[in-house]
Amino acid sequence: MSADEQTKLQPRIELETIGLQAYFGETRAVHGVSLRMPRHRLTALIGPSGCGKSTFIRCLNRLHEEIPGARAEGQVLLEGEDIYRRGVDPVLIRRRIGMVFQRPNPFPTMSIYENVASGLLLAGVKDRRTLDPIVERSLKQAALWDEVKDQLKRTGTRLSGGQQQRLCIARALAVEPPVLLMDEPTSALDPISTARIEELLLELKKAVTVVMVTHNMQQAARISDQTAFFLLGDMVESGPTDAIFTNPKDQRTEQYITGRFG
Amino acid sequence: MILLVTGCALAVLPLLAILMHLLREGASSIDLNFFTQVQKPVGELGGGMAHAILGTAAQVGLAAGLGVPLGLACGIYLAEYGGRERLAGPVRFALELLASTPSILVGVFVYGVIVVPMKKFSLFSGALALMVILLPLVARTSEELLRLIPQHLREAGLALGLPRWKVILSVVLRSAWPGVWAAILLGIARIAGETAPLVLTSFGNPTFPRGLDQPSASLPLQIYTYAISPFDEWHRLAWAGALVLVFTVLALNAITRLTGGSNERRRAD
Numbered sequence: 250m251s252a253d254e255q256t257k258l259q260p261r262i263e264l265e266t267i268g269l270q271a272y273f274g275e276t277r278a279v280h281g282v283s284l285r286m287p288r289h290r291l292t293a294l295i296g297p298s299g300c301g302k303s304t305f306i307r308c309l310n311r312l313h314e315e316i317p318g319a320r321a322e323g324q325v326l327l328e329g330e331d332i333y334r335r336g337v338d339p340v341l342i343r344r345r346i347g348m349v350f351q352r353p354n355p356f357p358t359m360s361i362y363e364n365v366a367s368g369l370l371l372a373g374v375k376d377r378r379t380l381d382p383i384v385e386r387s388l389k390q391a392a393l394w395d396e397v398k399d400q401l402k403r404t405g406t407r408l409s410g411g412q413q414q415r416l417c418i419a420r421a422l423a424v425e426p427p428v429l430l431m432d433e434p435t436s437a438l439d440p441i442s443t444a445r446i447e448e449l450l451l452e453l454k455k456a457v458t459v460v461m462v463t464h465n466m467q468q469a470a471r472i473s474d475q476t477a478f479f480l481l482g483d484m485v486e487s488g489p490t491d492a493i494f495t496n497p498k499d500q501r502t503e504q505y506i507t508g509r510f511g
Numbered sequence: 512m513i514l515l516v517t518g519c520a521l522a523v524l525p526l527l528a529i530l531m532h533l534l535r536e537g538a539s540s541i542d543l544n545f546f547t548q549v550q551k552p553v554g555e556l557g558g559g560m561a562h563a564i565l566g567t568a569a570q571v572g573l574a575a576g577l578g579v580p581l582g583l584a585c586g587i588y589l590a591e592y593g594g595r596e597r598l599a600g601p602v603r604f605a606l607e608l609l610a611s612t613p614s615i616l617v618g619v620f621v622y623g624v625i626v627v628p629m630k631k632f633s634l635f636s637g638a639l640a641l642m643v644i645l646l647p648l649v650a651r652t653s654e655e656l657l658r659l660i661p662q663h664l665r666e667a668g669l670a671l672g673l674p675r676w677k678v679i680l681s682v683v684l685r686s687a688w689p690g691v692w693a694a695i696l697l698g699i700a701r702i703a704g705e706t707a708p709l710v711l712t713s714f715g716n717p718t719f720p721r722g723l724d725q726p727s728a729s730l731p732l733q734i735y736t737y738a739i740s741p742f743d744e745w746h747r748l749a750w751a752g753a754l755v756l757v758f759t760v761l762a763l764n765a766i767t768r769l770t771g772g773s774n775e776r777r778r779a780d
Contacts, residue, residue: 315669317595344672354663358685368671371681417667424672 262326263288263458264309264346264428269323271304271313278304281323282484284477286428291450291459293469293490296479297510302462305479306430309460310346311339327428344368347421351433353413355405355420362401364416368424383423391419392449411442418449422457429453431461435468447472466506470494478502530757537754540747545755550717550733556744560752562719563733569634569720570713570729571703574641579695581642582649583684586691589650590657591679603654610647617643618708626712634720634727637713641702648701652694656687693767700763704756706731730756 264286271279279301286292294302307313308321311332324331332342355364363370365384374380384401388394393415397408405416414434421429431450435443450459450472463469469476470490477487478499486499497503504510548559585606593599617640625636660683668678684691709715713727715736720727730752737749 310670312666312670315666340672340674342672343670348666348670350663350666350670352663354661354667356664356667356682356686358682358688367668368673371668371671371673371677420667420671 261288262286263328264460265326266305266309267324267326269305269308269321269325271301271308271321272319273304273316274318278482279308279321280482282479284484284487286458286460287475288458289454289456290474291454291461291472292475292477293473294460294462294477294479295464295466295469295505296485297505298464299481300479301482302479303432305484306432306460306462309428309430310343310348312343312348314339344424345426346428346430347424347426348430348432349414349417349421349434352437353410353417355408355413355416357404357406359405360402361397361405361408361416364405365419365423367420384419387419387423388416390422390449390453391415392445392452393419409442411438411445414438414442414446415449418446422453426457428458428460431459433462433464436464443468466494478505480505533750533754533757537750537752540751541754545748545751549719550728550736553740553742558744558748560730560733560748560755562716563728563730563752564755566634566713566716566720566727566733567703567729567731570638570641570709570727571699573635573638573723574645574702575695575699577638578642578645578698579649582646582698583653583691585646585650586653586657587679587684589654591675591683593654606647606650609643610651613707614640614644614705615707615710618711621708622711629724631724632712632714632726633724634713635723637709637727637729640708640712641705644705644708645698645702648698649695652698653687653691656690656694657683659690660686689770692770696763696767696770700760700767703763704731704760706735730759 262285266282266284268281268283269279270277270281282301282305284292294306296302304313309325311321313319313321321333323333325333327342327345331337332339356367359367362384365387366374366380369380369383385394385398388397393412396412397403397416405413408416414437418429418434435446438446447468450461453459454474461469461473473490475487476490476493478485478493478497478501480501485501486493486497488498493502494506497506544557545559545561546564547561548557549562551558585602588596589599589603593603621636621640621643625639626632629636664682664686665678668682669675673681709729709732713720713729713732715732716726716728718728734749734752734756737745737752740746
């Protein structure tokens with residue numbers, strides 16, 4: 250095996266959890282999960298409803314703790330630095346880790362342009378000469394530019410569901426986060442919009458590390474490089490997507506992906 | 512169905528009757544003097560409401576200037592931080608009580624804490640009494656309206672790496688603003704017509720208030736002064752004053768409707 254192949258097989262780790270536990274009050278929703286998410290790869294998190302995968306992904310940008318009574322323990326390393334270390338400002342972490350949610354959630358009072366630029370606008374960047382190219386680049390990355398370039402002043406909520414979701418992706422990309430979290434980004438969309446977003450993700454992961462929760466196992470199989478299977482708050486197993494889907498090590502994984510439960 | 516329509520007609524009837532009567536009695540007395548003159552000594556003809564209009568404007572303006580930011584602060588605190596703060600329950604309960612306190616008691620309270628120690632009635636104490644009435648109105652309605660903004664919008668803002676206060680102001684409050692603005696205007700309309708809390712605080716004054724620490728006239732109080740007098744000339748002015756007050760309050764309500772409507776239209780386009 251050459252050195253080149255070696256790095257290809259073991260790429261740099263962008264994001265890693267070590268013994269991550271998440272609580273809602275006294276209830277433990279994630280039981281000590283350790284997972285490495287390599288740079289510029291798409292990691293899919295699969296598992297039945299209530300298995301903790303959404304809670305897990307919300308710990309990765311410290312959004313989980315915004316729910317009253319919720320907290321997380323363990324470590325999450327972003328490029329080797331623990332984001333749960335004392336004194337780390339979650340606001341700064343979230344600028345480096347973007348997120349797209351299950352339901353498209355553009356800001357209803359803002360135009361398409363303002364939505365895309367919102368991360369910068371609300372942080373005080375007002376100069377159109379700075380913003381214009383960023384808005385265009387982000388909308389192109391989100392494969393939405395051609396559809397909205399003539400109506401950037403219109404309200405974002407007037408777009409279709411699939412377009413709104415791509416608008417949210419553009420909004421997340423505008424601040425150039427090296428990591429993008431996606432919590433079931435296509436589960437509220439029709440198959441055509443879903444296919445567009447999947448194509449988009451394949452393109453995006455060349456530049457961004459993507460972690461995606463999905464209910465759709467075909468989707469995980471189609472676009473992810475690595476898959477982790479969650480069940481009842483535990484991560485049962487993780488590995489290259491091919492291996493998980495063709496030759497799972499754990500019996501529960503096999504039962505789930507063959508559709509015997511979940 | 513017929514019953515319901517009759518019921519509605521009966522409900523609207525008093526308003527129409529009041530407006531008709533006020534127009535008949537008061538419209539003829541509204542002239543330039545009404546808006547430029549102050550109260551004349553008994554026996555002299557003429558006189559107006561200029562001091563009362565100015566007094567009401569000053570007291571309502573001051574009350575809104577203090578009460579709206581404070582009320583909004585309470586509303587935001589309860590809606591956005593209330594879920595995890597132990598203080599929220601008592602604050603909410605206190606606001607509830609304050610909102611249902613008879614307004615004369617608010618006047619008595621301000622009389623006790625401001626007027627008695629200062630040993631004089633003052634415009635400032637009147638404004639404070641009005642503020643105490645306005646604050647719970649703004650706080651409770653803004654809390655309810657902010658709660659209606661879906662959680663996923665807050666998360667969208669937080670996930671962009673925006674600090675919480677920024678998300679609250681630029682995303683949550685901005686989304687709820689048409690309703691909050693309407694609540695503020697309705698609250699201002701309500702205190703513009705309050706009489707009872709002013710009797711013991713700004714007291715009334717036959718001429719322009721000379722400072723915040725001096726007694727001040729106000730439209731409702733001046734109407735009362737004119738109306739209980741035995742002079743036809745003053746009765747005339749009371750009618751005119753009532754007409755102006757009612758139309759000011761109606762105008763505020765109308766503005767609320769119109770601006771609220773245009774906001775919705777803007778959002779829908």
